[in-house]
Amino acid sequence: MRKLAKLFLGFVLLTFSLSAFADMNLTLTQGISGAIPIVINNFSNDDQNITAVINSDLNNSGRFKTVSSSGDAVLKGSVDGNKINFQLFGKDNKPLLSQTVTVRRDNFRLGAHNVSDIVYQTLTGIRGIFSTRIAYILVHNGRYALDVADYDGFNPKPILVSHQPIMSPAWSHDGSKIAYVSFENGNPEIYMSNIASGSRTLISHYKGINGAPAFSPNDRRLALVLSRGSVAKIYIMNLATKALQQITTGNAIDTEPSFAPDGQSILFTSDRGGAPQIYRDDLTSGQVQRMSYNGHYNARSSFSPDGNQIVMIHSVGEGYGIGLQDLQTGAYLTLDSTGDDQSPSFSPNGQMVIFAKKTGVHRQLALVSTDGRIKLALPSDVGEVQEPVWSPFLD
Amino acid sequence: MLKKLLVVGAVAFALAGCSTTGSGADGSNGANGSGIQTSGLGGGYGLTNPNAMVPGANQRYFFDFNQSVVRDSDLPSIKVQAHYLTSHPSATAKLEGNTDIRGSREYNLALGQRRADAVHQTLLLDGASKSQLSTISYGAEKPIATGDSENDYARNRRVDMVYETH
Numbered sequence: 304m305r306k307l308a309k310l311f312l313g314f315v316l317l318t319f320s321l322s323a324f325a326d327m328n329l330t331l332t333q334g335i336s337g338a339i340p341i342v343i344n345n346f347s348n349d350d351q352n353i354t355a356v357i358n359s360d361l362n363n364s365g366r367f368k369t370v371s372s373s374g375d376a377v378l379k380g381s382v383d384g385n386k387i388n389f390q391l392f393g394k395d396n397k398p399l400l401s402q403t404v405t406v407r408r409d410n411f412r413l414g415a416h417n418v419s420d421i422v423y424q425t426l427t428g429i430r431g432i433f434s435t436r437i438a439y440i441l442v443h444n445g446r447y448a449l450d451v452a453d454y455d456g457f458n459p460k461p462i463l464v465s466h467q468p469i470m471s472p473a474w475s476h477d478g479s480k481i482a483y484v485s486f487e488n489g490n491p492e493i494y495m496s497n498i499a500s501g502s503r504t505l506i507s508h509y510k511g512i513n514g515a516p517a518f519s520p521n522d523r524r525l526a527l528v529l530s531r532g533s534v535a536k537i538y539i540m541n542l543a544t545k546a547l548q549q550i551t552t553g554n555a556i557d558t559e560p561s562f563a564p565d566g567q568s569i570l571f572t573s574d575r576g577g578a579p580q581i582y583r584d585d586l587t588s589g590q591v592q593r594m595s596y597n598g599h600y601n602a603r604s605s606f607s608p609d610g611n612q613i614v615m616i617h618s619v620g621e622g623y624g625i626g627l628q629d630l631q632t633g634a635y636l637t638l639d640s641t642g643d644d645q646s647p648s649f650s651p652n653g654q655m656v657i658f659a660k661k662t663g664v665h666r667q668l669a670l671v672s673t674d675g676r677i678k679l680a681l682p683s684d685v686g687e688v689q690e691p692v693w694s695p696f697l698d
Numbered sequence: 699m700l701k702k703l704l705v706v707g708a709v710a711f712a713l714a715g716c717s718t719t720g721s722g723a724d725g726s727n728g729a730n731g732s733g734i735q736t737s738g739l740g741g742g743y744g745l746t747n748p749n750a751m752v753p754g755a756n757q758r759y760f761f762d763f764n765q766s767v768v769r770d771s772d773l774p775s776i777k778v779q780a781h782y783l784t785s786h787p788s789a790t791a792k793l794e795g796n797t798d799i800r801g802s803r804e805y806n807l808a809l810g811q812r813r814a815d816a817v818h819q820t821l822l823l824d825g826a827s828k829s830q831l832s833t834i835s836y837g838a839e840k841p842i843a844t845g846d847s848e849n850d851y852a853r854n855r856r857v858d859m860v861y862e863t864h
Contacts, residue, residue: 468836512808512811530835603803
């Protein structure tokens, strides 16, 4: 009997996982003229297509352009069992780097991404994001899946599949957990899944809305939104004790909390001024300051990893785009404005923003550099792809 | 009209009741060392019932963009529902708030709740009892129109009043 039940569960999982992910293919749609020309020689003994992965990574970054000769840099390498040995040379064959990456668990794509990270950092001075991941919601045939995939859409794996909506995935800062909203019991409730083990915990199921989870920088607290029979308000939960602290009050909608990197303040969306705009709450003093003044609708904001910029959904009246505000200069930049953009999320190195946009009839993922010059599409072969969130750096 | 809806509803909810057993809060398993595992919901996926009760014309109330004020034109319909509830004290209904599919999903979830609350408040003022009503927001997650016209957006900005059976 027990065996039968197990077998049945296995069957359910299998049928659900078959179409619970999409094949996606990252494509550079707009590059820059100043891209660094780099020669990538085919790695010797490369029966795992490592060279091709590194090629895609560096081209897709927009900062590099692979050329067959006369590059500013040359990359050579070889594969030896689970070791990838590689050497990077600058102009006039000046040796810059000679290193070995060990491939873990036969994940040669990840090994190749590790090489790309090192090459990218050596030549740009900025840490690469090629071995990071993204999480997103895939909606297909009335089925909702919370998927985790490599940054380039490869290796998608469902964390959760449901016939009821799943919303608002949020990574813990240590990269081990994802909190999200699930309607599986009727009401929107907050759960937390351990990515490696798949085990999960019900975090919040108060009456009404349980939404918009966001981890504090040390992952010990979770900002969230509860309506508790009234309007949506922001709370912070101590994850060890489940104790709640109410952060905002009043009759307006307050939602979408997002911690500053130092944990001292949160950004949130509120319509206390009549329409949704971005505000900042200093958690020590309780003082609230309006942050967005550009446009009639600003929402879903989050800080860049260095805390100097915020990204948001932005509208001036017709359609929704992605906006970036520099907190030091006050400068505002529209990164994308195709009419129905949603859910912007910074890459962990602060160089790119991933978001969902409507292309034709489908919602798909797109990436844009924070200077707006580099654009990529990450189209899916099936379904609607929603609410992408970029992982932190994963070691 | 109302009677018929209730009967249809009875079947739909009976079916749903059978199928939504156990939420399986601890999905688990599959340690194949790849780093990411699938977490299942156990057997409790719930049934998507094509015959689920569809609100009648006087049980669906539309809203202006980013607004949660009940329209004057909907007040007579809401009064009819309040009257039904007061004359049927054992009847209960759920108010489901929805928004159009654009903009922020979490803001929309909060906006849908405020719309459901606005209809809730109107029903109470018209004499319905608090114990007969519940609210939920689906935000932008359950659109009835998926197109990109203003008409599609407008159709999604709604509260559905759905009678429950016991």
